[in-house]
Amino acid sequence: MHLMCGTIANPVDSGRAIVRVGAASMGQGFFLLFAAVSVITALTVVLARNPIHSALALMACFLQISAIFVLLGAPLLAVIQIFVYVGAIMVLFLFVIMMIDVREAVLQRFVPGGNLPALVLLGLLGIEMLALVLWSDRFSATEPVAVSSGDEVRQLGTTLFADYLLPFEVASVILLAALVGAIVLARRESG
Amino acid sequence: MELVVALGLIAFKVALLIAVLLLLPLPLTWMERKIAGHMQQRMGPMRVGWHGLLQPMADGIKLLTKEDHIPAEADRFLFKLAPILALAPPFVVFVAIPFGETVSVLGAEITLYVSNMNVALLFVFAVIGLEVYGVIFGGWAANSKYALLGSLRTCAQMISYEIPMGFAVIGVVILAQSMSLVDIVRAQADLWNIVYQPIGFFVFFVAGLAEAQRIPFDLAEAEGDLGAGFHTEYSGIRFAFFMVSEYVIMVLVSVLVVILFFGGWNGVLIPLPPLLWFLLKVAFFVYLFMWFRFTFPRYRYDQLMTIGWKVLLPLSLANIIITGIVFS
Numbered sequence: 001m002h003l004m005c006g007t008i009a010n011p012v013d014s015g016r017a018i019v020r021v022g023a024a025s026m027g028q029g030f031f032l033l034f035a036a037v038s039v040i041t042a043l044t045v046v047l048a049r050n051p052i053h054s055a056l057a058l059m060a061c062f063l064q065i066s067a068i069f070v071l072l073g074a075p076l077l078a079v080i081q082i083f084v085y086v087g088a089i090m091v092l093f094l095f096v097i098m099m100i101d102v103r104e105a106v107l108q109r110f111v112p113g114g115n116l117p118a119l120v121l122l123g124l125l126g127i128e129m130l131a132l133v134l135w136s137d138r139f140s141a142t143e144p145v146a147v148s149s150g151d152e153v154r155q156l157g158t159t160l161f162a163d164y165l166l167p168f169e170v171a172s173v174i175l176l177a178a179l180v181g182a183i184v185l186a187r188r189e190s191g
Numbered sequence: 192m193e194l195v196v197a198l199g200l201i202a203f204k205v206a207l208l209i210a211v212l213l214l215l216p217l218p219l220t221w222m223e224r225k226i227a228g229h230m231q232q233r234m235g236p237m238r239v240g241w242h243g244l245l246q247p248m249a250d251g252i253k254l255l256t257k258e259d260h261i262p263a264e265a266d267r268f269l270f271k272l273a274p275i276l277a278l279a280p281p282f283v284v285f286v287a288i289p290f291g292e293t294v295s296v297l298g299a300e301i302t303l304y305v306s307n308m309n310v311a312l313l314f315v316f317a318v319i320g321l322e323v324y325g326v327i328f329g330g331w332a333a334n335s336k337y338a339l340l341g342s343l344r345t346c347a348q349m350i351s352y353e354i355p356m357g358f359a360v361i362g363v364v365i366l367a368q369s370m371s372l373v374d375i376v377r378a379q380a381d382l383w384n385i386v387y388q389p390i391g392f393f394v395f396f397v398a399g400l401a402e403a404q405r406i407p408f409d410l411a412e413a414e415g416d417l418g419a420g421f422h423t424e425y426s427g428i429r430f431a432f433f434m435v436s437e438y439v440i441m442v443l444v445s446v447l448v449v450i451l452f453f454g455g456w457n458g459v460l461i462p463l464p465p466l467l468w469f470l471l472k473v474a475f476f477v478y479l480f481m482w483f484r485f486t487f488p489r490y491r492y493d494q495l496m497t498i499g500w501k502v503l504l505p506l507s508l509a510n511i512i513i514t515g516i517v518f519s
Contacts, residue, residue: 052269052331059324079313087320091350094327098339153310153370 027071034071038064051097055090062086076152204305208285216438217247223481230485257427262333265424269332274425274432277325281439284318287311288446289373291456291466303466304373312370315447316357319402322440323349329433330421341420344410344492348401351499352408356398358507362391362514363451376455383454387518390510392452394503399444401499404437405480407487408495445476 041064044057062085069078160168221236221244228235236243261270289304308314323346330342364370366387367378375384385392401408410420422433449455449472456465463471490498 050266052266052328056269056272056328075308075310076313079310079317083313083317083320087317087323088350091323091327091346094331095343095346098327098331098343151309153313 031068031071034064034067038068052094055093055097058093059086059090062090074152076156200301201305205286208305209282212282212285212439212442213435215442216435217251219438219442219477220247220250220434222478223484226478226481227485230482251431254427254431259427259429260424262335262424264334266332266334269328270424271429273325273329273332274429274436275325276328277322277436278432278439280318280321280325281436281443284315284443287314287372288443288450289376289455290469292373294466307371307373309369309371311372312360312364312375315372316353319440319443320353322402322436325433325436326421329425333421333424335424337419338421338423341410341423345404345421348408348410348495348499351496352398352401352503355394355499355503355507356402358504358511359391359395359398360451361507361511362388365511365514365518372450372455376450376457379454380457383452383457383459385452388452388510388514390506391514392448394507394510395451396444396448397498398503399448400480400483401495403440403444403480405441406484407490409489410492410495441480442473442477445473445480448476449473 038061041057041061045054045061048054048057062081066078066081066086069075069081224246225235225243236246239245239249261267286305287308289302289307291303293300293302295301326342326345326349330338330340330345333339363375363384366384367375369375369378422430425433449469453472456469458465458468
């Protein structure tokens with residue numbers, strides 16, 4: 001339970017510190033567990049016939065990824081992963097799936113013409129991904145991520161509002177525009 | 192060895208929390224029915240045990256032995272999963288809730304929380320947000336019009352009220368300079384946050400009423416127009432799961448109000464043990480929830496949305512700006 005919940009704010013707390021040391025040896029096992037479940041659920045997303053079941057599997061997959069963030073020493077990211085993806089985006093997905101008949105859309109082919117072009121495309125994408133993973137030096141980095149001092153919220157806030165102020169503001173304005181656009185579209189339709 | 196002891200301690204705390212939270216609805220349902228009775232000039236349950244004290248037991252046995260009915264056209268897997276999805280998040284949240292600093296047991300200092308996370312407040316909100324899945328899947332899987340309508344209403348309500356609820360606590364975070372719930376309570380040792388954050392408290396409490404699906408915002412179970420909302424088709428133990436989760440959320444919102452705005456385990460005037468102070472305050476807010484239920488009428492759906500988006504949201508934004516200007 002404790003392992004999934006984040007770092008410890010109070011280093012004086014000796015009992016917890018011991019658990020933290022033990023967590024390093026248990027981390028491997030937990031990583032294998034979370035990784036295996038996330039791969040299985042990700043496969044379920046693609047293979048499930050019912051779109052609602054796919055959505056449920058995707059939600060489970062996001063939860064596993066958030067648990068992996070905790071193992072990597074990034075509880076803030078883990079919580080935001082749950083907050084944004086599981087808590088907000090998946091709810092909207094579900095609304096859409098429930099409101100419109102997705103089964104119709106699922107039956108339509110994404111790639112036109114037979115199985116062969118689809119297989120070729122799949123093979124090409126697979127080769128591309130393998131090549132990227134095998135040859136890129138970005139994926140071979142084994143250095144552990146620097147463990148933060150425990151005040152990630154402050155650090156993230158300072159970084160966002162000092163170093164990346166312009167991109168942050170631009171993203172906010174784009175999101176606001178999307179919001180207003182959605183409301184305008186919805187209004188016109190209802191007359 | 193010490194690792195084993197530490198792990199054992201955590202396992203014990205988690206088991207204790209789960210046991211207490213699972214049993215808590217028993218006295219709470221009795222209290223609720225008694226309070227309802229006395230407010231309405233009647234006695235409430237009187238038959239089973241002294242003043243109906245054993246009534247929750249009788250109800251529990253009834254629910255456990257009732258036929259577990261699954262509608263023929265239902266999505267059986269999701270129908271069975273939904274009550275568990277509704278029950279789990281409120282229990283998980285309590286991992287991050289502190290009940291006090293430390294107590295000494297047999298010479299060892301034991302902390303009165305499972306985990307003191309530095310992102311505890313975010314964790315609490317993220318996990319409360321998952322509560323919505325039990326509602327969505329429960330309403331959809333039953334394949335019933337009333338259940339689906341109830342679940343869509345409830346989803347819209349929960350998502351709408353999560354926003355002002357989240358904004359309302361930003362003032363508290365500004366004051367405590369931390370998201371750790373333990374630090375937030377420590378910051379209130381001299382003066383409780385309610386003095387600085389009356390608007391924040393108001394918005395948080397009203398949004399909390401809506402999150403807990405309590406009157407005046409219990410549109411999911413608007414029995415007059417929707418049967419019983421998203422759990423219309425549930426019976427027996429699965430229905431009991433939804434009920435337990437509702438009571439645990441009510442306790443959770445009371446606990447959060449106490450921690451964020453009423454000084455947590457910090458007492459005032461009378462020197463009582465900190466844990467007792469904490470529980471007394473929580474009990475008061477649980478009572479307030481019940482008091483509201485039998486005092487206020489239910490809002491209409493459009494009124495509910497108007498209150499959420501046009502009253503609570505601007506109020507919480509104003510609260511952030513005022514707090515930011517005054518305490519920066």
